[in-house]
Amino acid sequence: MxxxxxxxxxxxxxxxxxxxxxxxxxxxxxxxxxxxxxxxxGLILVSVIFQSLNGNFLTAGNLVNLLVQAAVxxxxxxxxxxxxxxxxIDLSVGYVAGISAVxxxxxxxxxVGWPWWAAILVALxxxxxxxxxxxxxxxxxxxxxxxxxxxxLLFWQGVMLFVLGNGGAILISDTVLVGISSGTxxxxxxxxxxxxxxxxxxVIVWRRDxxxxxxxxxxxxxxxxxxxxxxxxxxxxxxxxxxxxxRGRLAPVYGLPWVVLLVAALLVVWAYLLGRRRFGLYVYxxxxxxxxxxxxxxxxxxxxxxxFLLCSLTSGVAGVVYAxxxxxxxxxxxxxxxxxxxVAGAVIGGTSLFGGRGxxxxxxxxxxxxxxxxxxxxxxxxxAAAKYMVTALVLIVAVTIDAxxxxxxxxx
Amino acid sequence: xxxxxxxxxxxxLRGVSKSFGAVRALADVDLDVPAGAVTALAGDNGAGKSxxxxxxxxxxxxDSGDILWEGKPVTLRGPSDAAALxxxxxxxxxxxxxNLDIVQNMFLGRERLxxxxxxxxxxxxxxxxxLADLAVTTVGSVRQTVAxxxxxxxxxxxxxxxxxxxxRLVVMDEPTAALGVAQTSMVLELVRTLARRGHGVLLITHNxxxxxxxxxxxxxxxxxxxxxxxxxxxxDERILVDLMTTGRTDREVA
Numbered sequence: 001m002x003x004x005x006x007x008x009x010x011x012x013x014x015x016x017x018x019x020x021x022x023x024x025x026x027x028x029x030x031x032x033x034x035x036x037x038x039x040x041x042g043l044i045l046v047s048v049i050f051q052s053l054n055g056n057f058l059t060a061g062n063l064v065n066l067l068v069q070a071a072v073x074x075x076x077x078x079x080x081x082x083x084x085x086x087x088x089i090d091l092s093v094g095y096v097a098g099i100s101a102v103x104x105x106x107x108x109x110x111x112v113g114w115p116w117w118a119a120i121l122v123a124l125x126x127x128x129x130x131x132x133x134x135x136x137x138x139x140x141x142x143x144x145x146x147x148x149x150x151x152x153l154l155f156w157q158g159v160m161l162f163v164l165g166n167g168g169a170i171l172i173s174d175t176v177l178v179g180i181s182s183g184t185x186x187x188x189x190x191x192x193x194x195x196x197x198x199x200x201x202x203v204i205v206w207r208r209d210x211x212x213x214x215x216x217x218x219x220x221x222x223x224x225x226x227x228x229x230x231x232x233x234x235x236x237x238x239x240x241x242x243x244x245x246x247r248g249r250l251a252p253v254y255g256l257p258w259v260v261l262l263v264a265a266l267l268v269v270w271a272y273l274l275g276r277r278r279f280g281l282y283v284y285x286x287x288x289x290x291x292x293x294x295x296x297x298x299x300x301x302x303x304x305x306x307x308f309l310l311c312s313l314t315s316g317v318a319g320v321v322y323a324x325x326x327x328x329x330x331x332x333x334x335x336x337x338x339x340x341x342x343v344a345g346a347v348i349g350g351t352s353l354f355g356g357r358g359x360x361x362x363x364x365x366x367x368x369x370x371x372x373x374x375x376x377x378x379x380x381x382x383x384a385a386a387k388y389m390v391t392a393l394v395l396i397v398a399v400t401i402d403a404x405x406x407x408x409x410x411x412x
Numbered sequence: 413x414x415x416x417x418x419x420x421x422x423x424x425l426r427g428v429s430k431s432f433g434a435v436r437a438l439a440d441v442d443l444d445v446p447a448g449a450v451t452a453l454a455g456d457n458g459a460g461k462s463x464x465x466x467x468x469x470x471x472x473x474x475d476s477g478d479i480l481w482e483g484k485p486v487t488l489r490g491p492s493d494a495a496a497l498x499x500x501x502x503x504x505x506x507x508x509x510x511n512l513d514i515v516q517n518m519f520l521g522r523e524r525l526x527x528x529x530x531x532x533x534x535x536x537x538x539x540x541x542x543l544a545d546l547a548v549t550t551v552g553s554v555r556q557t558v559a560x561x562x563x564x565x566x567x568x569x570x571x572x573x574x575x576x577x578x579x580r581l582v583v584m585d586e587p588t589a590a591l592g593v594a595q596t597s598m599v600l601e602l603v604r605t606l607a608r609r610g611h612g613v614l615l616i617t618h619n620x621x622x623x624x625x626x627x628x629x630x631x632x633x634x635x636x637x638x639x640x641x642x643x644x645x646x647x648d649e650r651i652l653v654d655l656m657t658t659g660r661t662d663r664e665v666a
Binding site for chain 1 (some may be wrong): 485503505506507508509510511512516517520521522523525528529530533536537540553555602
């Protein structure tokens, strides 16, 4: 491994060359900073198992279907990441999604006749206000988030049932609303989006790494920067090829579902907020050591309130997607199970329940694992009973991996 | 090294008193803390050391008495007032976030921004430079999380964090309390470096040997009062113990 001395600081700067850099990364993994590796490994394992049991699992049609199925789980898990990072929990996300779904469906029905965008805005606004209410109760009065959001789970379920009436349902006929989950981009559109995304990602990564190299900080070598961008391009191309393949049985069906794009876009925005903005850093700081954050002048109650607000807002997006997918909203929405899946997804993805560790991407990957189990076991003809049990086992395995990795981490 | 009559000391306390209910925690405390020297504050448990540094850090407001900063009376309404003057306090619990890396911890609450985004490159450079200036060379990468550091390294990071903020006076509460021998000497060396660089250092400790190693001036507290302030050359271990336990001594330096 090459070692040189930085002229400015006199510090030894190690690792130039891709091999050495990857070696350092591997050392971090061995040290317990496993990141997304376990969940990606799990996803591959689950895919291999289901594919070997049923050849339909890894077909283009099923994989795209799986992505659509995963959308609600992924969104709710992302929502949960905001508060899990603080070491808090939000048990109400399922029924906050329910409220949002009811709002959008009710406003967009022909008798009320609001345009789709206004209905969505009001639904997301309602979800945001609910988050603000939860956050305010938790921070201003100092109630535990577990209790406040447990009350939220009950209360918003009650509101949803009240609006829908006994056994009631509201159908969604608006084509745009339905199109969120069932509509697809044209083939060319998919390619355009992929190229733009890869280009923007490439420019950002290239400039960031180049700046680090220019000022002499530890940076990945050029070859690795190019490899990162190439991997992104290959991944994007694979996704578009997959989505553009004809997956119809009777009539041709192809194209990237809009909802996949929606989840990806929200992932990028939230990951940027958590990773590159001051607010995100403060979320990690509060989750890591609230007293240290307070002494650093961070306003804890504001960070906490905004995190709960963003959690509910993201749940609201999940509600709109949920209603869009079912083309209706009814009292059959099971917000209790949804919230458990949301927490499970975030934890399976690698987010710590104790605060301070986790990423938005973990929520999405965890949601994918849960959807994959649901989908794969459905293909194999298993009942809901078996799905629950297998999901539970995966959750236990995920937490075990984290606990073992944590033990190898240098002691604190 | 010591304050002369022309230049007022960095920090001067005059008649500072503080009571909690019936308990008189500080009684008419007079203390000077000059720049470029290590002033050690010794005293047994409950002597009032912690209350005194909390008054200096702006956490407690004194009931009476004056705090003078470079000769001018100041009122500290909170930790941010103290920080604005250039007073940084390193508490015993260090107040570091384990899950954040060294750079993030050093800049926590005062991040550099670039077009609204965190400017990681600039912060990393400054953090590395500060650590290098203080001759803290044992940490491998400034991008490793604090969780992976040893006790002495954490103490170093906490001190470097205080220095980063253009502090003039660094107050340290028992910086070596939880450290082994090698790490203790590393931190004490860092304390000396701070004074050499012109910082005023106020060091709270009840470890007499550490204190004699590192201090230029020694103030001894007992039952809420500063009972004696001496130059390092005027104290030894037995004199210190006498002062800490009884408030007076008949001994001479051997």
